Amino acid sequence: MSVSNCAQLWLQRFCQANHEVELGVLHCADSARRPVIWPANAPMDDEFHSLAARALSTQRMALQPHGDSDMLMALPCGASTSWALVLRLNSRDRQHLSVCSKRFKLAEPWLQYAIEVDEAEGADPDLVLRLLNEHSLEEACLTLVNQLSFELDCSQAALGLSDGRRVKVQALSHSASFDPRTQVNETLRRAMDEALLRRRDAWLISGEPSADLPYLADVGQHTGASALASCLLWQGREPVAVLVLQWTGAVDAEVVKTQLNQCQERLRPVGRLLSLRASAERAKSRETITLRTSSARKRALRMAAIAALVLAIALIPVPYRISGDALLQGEEKNLVVATDQGYLEQVLVGPGDAVKQGQLLAQMQERELRLERRQLLAELQQLQQRYNNALASSERAQAAVIAAEVDQAEAKLALLEQQLLRAQIRAPIGGVVVSDDIRQSVGKPLERGEVLFEISSTRAYRVIAYIDERHINRLSKGQSGSLVLSSLPDRQIPLSVERITPVSEVREGRNVFRVECALPGPVDRLLPGMTGTAKVRVGRASIGWILFGDGIDWLRVNLW
Structure with missing residues (x-):
């Protein structure tokens, strides 16, 4: 197994999270230590070593152009280590370099932890890698208690995390979820607080005196455990987590204590891992709350601004107009009607045609009127001849009678002349024909007063x-x-x-x-x-x- 499992995992995740990174190298000042490279087995020239040495000597970021457009960046991994991170980026943009540097500052504690795990004696890198690969703190804690329960043959393993004031039960072996408000889990939490206050591990066999471990004894009474142990997980000199282990049935105390001592050596890096993950999740939670609060505040301000704008616009006075459908009509409109009974003989205009005053619009039949006119003319001629003969023969009485008949015939002729004139239907005004089309009604009998045309003036x-x-x-x-x-x-x-x-x-x-x-x-x-x-x-x-x-x-x- 390589001595750089955790560092290799850290380097892989960091480089994959930064898309500008083409090659990443963890370089150690100790030439006996092999560098950690991503991608694995990628070629690396001497520029990487010299730039890493410069960053370690100055404890500051070092930059060096590489090739036509690439940039080498070296970042020291803390003053307490002899490691430096060297990256080859496919961009020389200052913004990209700044973002990459800031991301390294955030991930640097994890790199230092990975290096410590790889260099520590007695540590279990496989267990650390399993915990690192879990997606959340809860999943990592559950994996840890399940692993310990299996290795130590416990009936139950419980893990609690400390926030500096009190302990919160985080995971129970073989339980994906649990209710911390139950009496058993509340007693378990108090036992963890008790171990945190004592700042040392404890071991308790059922039936033995337990005056200095009252809450741990209460846990045994509630669960029926024959043996219990509380173990602290440390980060430096401060306890950050508490393990409470329970066994049922016959237990060989010496064998179990030996197993616990061996297990604690393997768990030495786990305390810091849990602390780092808890800090990261708290920071993420605070950031989420800040973002939500900021987003809610911005949304509220935006809605208030929109409401104020809408209200202001709604109160602005503007010209008010009332609308409706409209129809255009001529100011003067005349109806053209049939003046006498008869038959329609000819129509000369239709809808939309422009006409002038006096223009012929239609013609009624005149044949009978003209025949009657010829008869009257012939009769009038005969009467004129008879009148002349009576005057010649000095028949004055007869001449007076014939003169009256002549006057009557002339009156009838004048009436026929008027009827012939009225048979020609003419426009009374100039304008546009706006009535329906009657050209299909030729030959139709007409009554006196029947409407034929409607003419609207265009003046x-x-x-x-x-x-x-x-x-x-x-x-x-x-x-x-x-x-x-x-x-x-x-x-x-x-x-x-x-x-x-x-x-x-x-x-x-x-x-x-x-x-x-x-x-x-x-x-x-x-x-x-x-x-x-x-x-x-x-x-x-x-x-x-x-x-x-x-x-x-x-x-x-x-x-x-």
Whole structure:
């Protein structure tokens, strides 16, 4: 077995934890001691030895460039040892060197311990390595008591750790978990305190006087042990742990004492190991608590800052606008109707067509009217001839009767002329056709007054906004706002409220009021029927009220 088992394990773990390390060497000033190398059997040149010697002589860190980009770092392992750690790092960055040096300072006590174990006579490196390989202090303590229970043939081995004031029961052999509050374990803890105060080992056989070991005797009474022993584990001159061993049945006291003495020689390095692990776990626990406290404090400060920011933003007054769906309409709208009964013969325009005032829109059938007109013209011609004949023959009475018939025929002809004119349906105003398409209704019989076209003027427009009833009380005549149309999303058209109708209607399941708004002047590219969103400025309000005002109003309406 090599004399550097523990040091080899320490070097391996340290180098693997520092990713910049390519090669690690533990060098001893005593040339008779072989260096410890990681990775094992890696080549090493004389630069490592000379740099280690320099670090040991000065007791300070020594640096030396190596190759193109590597760096050699030598660190003395304490003034009380003749060992130095030499590392080859793949980086010359100062930050990496500083981090590696700080990590070595933290791990240096473990290296000194590993060197002491390897150099100690009578120590059991295998046991130390087993304890070092455990992941936690509890697992290491449990491994120790199980090993002692097996080697000494104990019925139970218990281990307690001292924090300087009292002992805490840490492990019981063959028990992964236990309750320290039970009477047996509390008595066991007092027996460990008793051994710590006495500062020496003790041996007790059942039935023998035990006036100076009352708590150890109580343990025997509770467990029925025939023999008990309490052994101290030391770090330097201070006891750091207590072992309480129990046997049942017949026991050869001399044989057991001999085994205990041999075992204590092997356990001499264990006390410091347990102390180091306990200190490391306490430091880790304190660091965890500090990190959690710091994290909780930072989280609380962050949440408070966010809450303050949200509150400040919520109280900032901003322009408050009430929005609603909007519809663009011509300010003037005319309906074109059929003036007489008849049949639709021709339709010349459709929805969206621009028309001028007087433009022909549709034509009704004229055939019967024109036939009747020809008949009247022929009849009127005959009457004129008869009238002339009566005048020529001096038949004045007959001429007067015929003159009346002529007047009647001329009146009928004038009426037919008017009907022929009305058969041509013309636009009363200029604008855009906004009614449905009737071009499929050619030949349809029409009644007098039936609507054929709806024409909206394009000279001026008005906006119809549909405002929710929850907000209508905030609107008043004269308020200004803006209109954005779906077909012109890049333009904001100014508007002003002209009239709020007192009658509501239902749109998309909501009760809304119709608000008429005026545009300030002519705006190009507008067409009747365009839709969008209108927003009316009603003053200023806080952001919080704008976001949650509707919910507050709902609660007021429903929870009263």
